[in-house]
Amino acid sequence: MQGHAYIDGNFVALEDAKISIFDWGFLHSDATYDVAHVWRGRFFRLDDHLDRFEANLGALRLNPGLSRAQMREVMHECVRRAGLDDAYVEVLCTRGRPAPGSRDPRTCVNNFMAFAIPFVWIADPDKQRRGVDLVVGTPQRIPPASVDPRIKNYHWMDFVMGLFEAYDRGGETVVLTDGAGHITEGPGFNVFAVHAGRSPGAPARLVTPAAGVLEGISRRTLIELAQTAGLGVEQRLLPVDELRRADEIFVSSTGGGLIPIATLDGVAVGGRQAGDFGPVSALLQQRYWDLHDDPQYAQPVRG
Ligand SMILES: Cc1ncc(COP(=O)(O)O)c(C=O)c1O
Known part of the structure; x- marks a missing residue:
């Protein structure tokens, strides 16, 4: 695969970017990344990712x-x-290895790494045109009181088992609940429900979970775009039945922006025909990609 990495203070080929099996990032998912x-x-909204x-x-x-x-310089240089x-550009920091014989995290020397690889789509443009088949999975998302989902993390066993379930049920990806009937998020994306205006001419409303989720940069971008377009945006609990x-329905991710959902648990969203995702998804998707030409949001990779 085309790409370049940074590890142990050096720029290296992807195949040379390796960590010790004793690094707690590997043994305990003790790491964060962006x-x-x-x-x-x-680069799109690089400062927001660094924040x-x-x-x-x-x-x-x-x-x-x-x-x-x-x-920031390492990210530019990898690209x-x-x-x-x-490109898909990841920065990560693992806990590293503790002192020999110790289990005290304070003795660990942390490791910073980065890599750039070709852009990764959660659903590529062709798939986006057809829409994604989403399944509400059985595993409960790890509770925020245990692992704070606002901290981007690799605690993905719930998502991975949810993905197996989704594939078994004929779906393409999964969204998990909080165990009390509310939508949280999926493997790599936030979720939005769109409700048409209550009366003719009234603006549509977007609802996205307020808590128990990563505050995605794409989520923020779409909220801002929706508000600018005069749509209502509600960040609150999102019951599965309301979804x-x-x-x-659409999901949002750095891996593809706004991704329309065609079916939820096998049922066509909004009773629509395949390939028709509705006016709100179409408008916001167009505006999301338009922002990539706006110098306020997108800065050239340094040559
Ligand atoms: C669990 C989870 N939720 C949401 C997102 C979306 O975040 P962003 O829009 O910053 O890519 C991601 C991105 O990888 C994620 O891993």
Whole structure:
């Protein structure tokens, strides 16, 4: 695969980016990460990704050993060396290894790494045109009181088992609940329900879970775009039954922006024909990609 990585203070080929099996990032999922993207040679909202990454490092008491400016430089350099126009750019920091014989996390030397690979789609443009088949999975999302989902993390066993269930049931991806009948999020994305205006001409309303989820950068982007377009946006509990009644459903991710959902548990969303996702999804998807040409949101990869 085309790409380039940074590990142990050096830029290396992807196949040389390896960590010790004794690193707690591997043994205990003790790590945080962030993923930004480059589209047509420009980073999208890189500062927002770095803000989130730095906040998460602080919350987990991880020290990457690099300043924000240095981390930014590493991300640019990975993309430049990879020679990619459209890229998936990940930064991560693992706990590292404790002192020999110790299980005290304070003795660990943390490891910062980064890599750039070709853009990764949760659903590629062709799939987006057809829409994704979503399943409400049985596993409960790990409770926020145990693992805070606002800190981007690798505690994905609930999602992975949910994905197996979704495939077994003929779906393509999964969304998990909080165990009390409310939607949380899926493997790599946030969820939105769209309700058409209550009377003719009234603006549509978007509902997205307020808590128990990662505060996605794409989620934020779509909320801002919806507000600018005069749509209502409600961040609150989203009951599964309400999602089933939505006129439109979409998910949001760095891996593809706004991704329309065609069916929920095998039922066509909003009773629509295949390939018709409704006006709100279409409008916001167009505006999301338009923002990639706006210098306020997108800055060129340094040559
Ligand atoms: C669990 C989870 N929720 C939501 C998202 C979406 O976040 P963003 O829009 O910042 O990519 C991700 C992204 O990978 C994720 O892993």
